[in-house]
Amino acid sequence: MKALLIGLFLLAIVMGAGPGIHLVNPDAADPAATFTTFGLPTIYVWGLLWYVVQLGVILVAYFRFWTTKDD
Amino acid sequence: MTDGVMSSGDLGNTPYVIVGTYLMLLLALGILGYRKRQGESEEDYFLAGRNQGWVVSSLTIMATFFSSFALLGAPGMVYRDGIVFALFSLNVPVAGVAIYVFGSRIRRIGRERGCLTPADMIVDHYGSPVGLRLLVALVGLLYAVPYVVIQIQAGGILSQQLFPGQDAFDTGACLLALITMVYVAVGGMRSVAWTDVLQGGLLVAGMLLAGTAVVAVLGGPGPFFAAVAKLPAKSLSAPGTTGRWTPELLFTASLFASLGSMIQPAQWMRFYAARSNDVLRRSALIFAAVLTLCFFFGVMLVGLGGQVLYPLVDAAGAYRTTDAGAILPNLAVGQTPGEFDQILVVVLKNHLPDLLGPAGVVLATLILVAIMAAAMSTADSNLHALSALITHDVYDQFVRPQASQRERTWVGRALIAAVTVLALVLVLVGRRSASNPLGMIVILGLLAISFSTQLLPMTVDMLYLRRGTRRGAIAGLITGLLMIFALSPFWSMVAGETFGGLLGSMKKMIDIGAWGLLFNTIVFAAVSWRDAHNPDAVAGTRSQVES
Numbered sequence: 160m161k162a163l164l165i166g167l168f169l170l171a172i173v174m175g176a177g178p179g180i181h182l183v184n185p186d187a188a189d190p191a192a193t194f195t196t197f198g199l200p201t202i203y204v205w206g207l208l209w210y211v212v213q214l215g216v217i218l219v220a221y222f223r224f225w226t227t228k229d230d
Numbered sequence: 231m232t233d234g235v236m237s238s239g240d241l242g243n244t245p246y247v248i249v250g251t252y253l254m255l256l257l258a259l260g261i262l263g264y265r266k267r268q269g270e271s272e273e274d275y276f277l278a279g280r281n282q283g284w285v286v287s288s289l290t291i292m293a294t295f296f297s298s299f300a301l302l303g304a305p306g307m308v309y310r311d312g313i314v315f316a317l318f319s320l321n322v323p324v325a326g327v328a329i330y331v332f333g334s335r336i337r338r339i340g341r342e343r344g345c346l347t348p349a350d351m352i353v354d355h356y357g358s359p360v361g362l363r364l365l366v367a368l369v370g371l372l373y374a375v376p377y378v379v380i381q382i383q384a385g386g387i388l389s390q391q392l393f394p395g396q397d398a399f400d401t402g403a404c405l406l407a408l409i410t411m412v413y414v415a416v417g418g419m420r421s422v423a424w425t426d427v428l429q430g431g432l433l434v435a436g437m438l439l440a441g442t443a444v445v446a447v448l449g450g451p452g453p454f455f456a457a458v459a460k461l462p463a464k465s466l467s468a469p470g471t472t473g474r475w476t477p478e479l480l481f482t483a484s485l486f487a488s489l490g491s492m493i494q495p496a497q498w499m500r501f502y503a504a505r506s507n508d509v510l511r512r513s514a515l516i517f518a519a520v521l522t523l524c525f526f527f528g529v530m531l532v533g534l535g536g537q538v539l540y541p542l543v544d545a546a547g548a549y550r551t552t553d554a555g556a557i558l559p560n561l562a563v564g565q566t567p568g569e570f571d572q573i574l575v576v577v578l579k580n581h582l583p584d585l586l587g588p589a590g591v592v593l594a595t596l597i598l599v600a601i602m603a604a605a606m607s608t609a610d611s612n613l614h615a616l617s618a619l620i621t622h623d624v625y626d627q628f629v630r631p632q633a634s635q636r637e638r639t640w641v642g643r644a645l646i647a648a649v650t651v652l653a654l655v656l657v658l659v660g661r662r663s664a665s666n667p668l669g670m671i672v673i674l675g676l677l678a679i680s681f682s683t684q685l686l687p688m689t690v691d692m693l694y695l696r697r698g699t700r701r702g703a704i705a706g707l708i709t710g711l712l713m714i715f716a717l718s719p720f721w722s723m724v725a726g727e728t729f730g731g732l733l734g735s736m737k738k739m740i741d742i743g744a745w746g747l748l749f750n751t752i753v754f755a756a757v758s759w760r761d762a763h764n765p766d767a768v769a770g771t772r773s774q775v776e777s
Contacts (some may be wrong), residue, residue, distance in 0.1 A: 160612070168327070171320075172320070172324060172481075172485060173481070175317060175320045176317040176318065176320040176321065176477075176481055176484045176485075177480070177481030177485075178478060178481060179477070180314075180317070180468050180477040180480070182648070184467055184468045184477070185463070185466065185467045187463035187464045187628045188469070190462075192463065192467075194459065194466035194467065195459045195667075197457070198452075198455050198456070199455055200386050200455075200458060200469065200534075201423060202314060202316070202317065202324050202466065202467065203313055203316055203526075204691065205317075206316055206317045206319065206320060206526065207526060209320060210319070210320060210522055210526065213324075213518070213522075214323060214518065214519060214522070217326060217327060217515060217518050217519070218515075220327075221514075225330055225511045226507065227508040227511060228567075
């Protein structure tokens with residue numbers, strides 16, 4: 160479970176603000192390119208999606224793995 | 231700068247009242263922090279007795295992290311380069327995780343060994359009382375000075391927009407520097423943390439209100455995003471208007487900016503100051519959840535709305551540029567490439583009063599005070615940390631080891647005054663030079679962070695791996711710092727165009743902090759590996775923790 164969370168978090172970092180952007184990045188030079196998804200800029204939606212993933216991982220880690228003990 | 235363009239003072243007397251009240255509150259909290267001190271010890275002055283609860287800790291960590299970089303720099307960068315920079319927000323959850331992952335161990339070890347500064351723990355681990363201590367203190371200096379400079383500069387920018395008059399920039403920068411200096415010097419960490427609570431609350435509210443205000447100015451979410459969708463194609467795609475933010479550069483900048491920001495001296499000392507592990511655990515969650523939202527739904531929308539209200543292109547779709555080809559902001563925002571950072575202030579000041587009347591004036595002023603809060607809360611934390619580094623790591627160790635606790639805290643106070651004056655002079659001199667070398671906030675901020683990022687390999691090794699050696703740590707850190715220097719604007723000042731082509735290509739590929747980190751890590755690992763396989767050389771260089 161821990162490894163899965165770490166993997167998912169790393170994936171979210173690489174996809175959200177990293178090379179994963181290439182998957183959705185519209186080509187500015189292409190006149191036929193679409194720049195929005197659901198009425199919002201596609202890149203913005205992409206960022207929000209990966210933020211949700213990151214936050215989900217943090218919430219699970221907070222309640223299941225992050226200890227409150229001082230040692 | 232935009233003197234005469236935006237300094238009409240049309241917010242009336244409201245800014246005087248609100249800013250005056252805010253500054254008086256800060257001074258009162260500074261004095262209260264002084265009165266609540268528990269003796270004249272370094273531990274009390276620099277770490278507030280290691281007894282901070284989760285509310286104070288989470289807000290002071292937030293306030294230290296969020297500076298004018300967040301409230302002026304980030305919207306300015308989105309205004310210039312478009313939506314791609316909004317993805318920089320994703321560095322915040324990474325920083326949140328670092329609060330727990332690094333912070334909890336730093337807190338525990340720091341408490342066990344009575345550490346006061348980052349160098350205490352690193353020196354204790356690697357056993358290099360002189361070289362490594364001075365190097366780590368140097369990293370702190372290289373991080374903190376530019377960061378304090380940025381905040382004072384932001385005070386000037388704000389003042390220029392809030393108050394009429396030719397000297398508004400200088401007056402604002404001086405006032406922000408003076409008041410910050412007074413309450414930090416008087417009350418130490420306790421005052422810094424308490425003022426950060428006020429400032430942290432203000433900046434969170436300010437970020438969200440700023441985003442909401444800009445959306446409202448454009449008629450609500452529907453019309454706002456409809457207008458955004460019509461922006462130039464470069465504003466809605468990577469690598470952005472200037473072509474700077476390739477996904478690879480953005481990735482390394484946001485990843486290492488978050489980690490570098492969390493192991494910079496002021497945050498490191500906040501981990502020491504936390505009362506318990508649970509304090510850091512809660513702080514991490516609040517940080518990751520709340521602050522990312524503030525970015526995504528707050529200040530990043532300001533930059534986009536700014537492009538709608540103050541377009542970068544003319545009717546023919548052409549960008550306004552300097553002779554050198556650098557893109558310029560709309561004339562109503564600024565006249566030089568460094569003035570994109572003013573977009574938030576310009577939007578608020580020009581549109582909120584029209585939209586909401588007197589309530590808009592108050593709201594605009596409150597958000598502008600939030601920017602001031604962001605600047606002051608980061609300046610105070612860095613001034614305080616810098617004072618601790620020089621007092622504890624240099625003065626106590628090498629100048630007057632026999633100094634009393636009282637003398638040490640007074641030296642710390644004197645240093646705060648000296649560094650404030652130095653930073654203020656840099657801002658005022660930089661502003662008067664033909665080409666302001668301080669430039670845009672984000673660029674200078676990322677340079678500062680790239681220095682603190684160089685502590686990452688030894689921090690990870692010290693807290694988790696425990697395989698590095700003293701010589702490896704020193705060699706790696708020196709290599710990383712030299713790499714940053716070679717890739718920074720300072721290189722061309724010293725060496726002209728030597729290796730200019732190669733260095734220019736490297737800067738376009740990934741963030742300069744990442745380059746430094748890469749070479750730093752390779753050298754650290756190689757030297758440590760060599761030491762591990764050479765028993766004669768390794769004597770005395772292994773971790774003290776292991777033994």
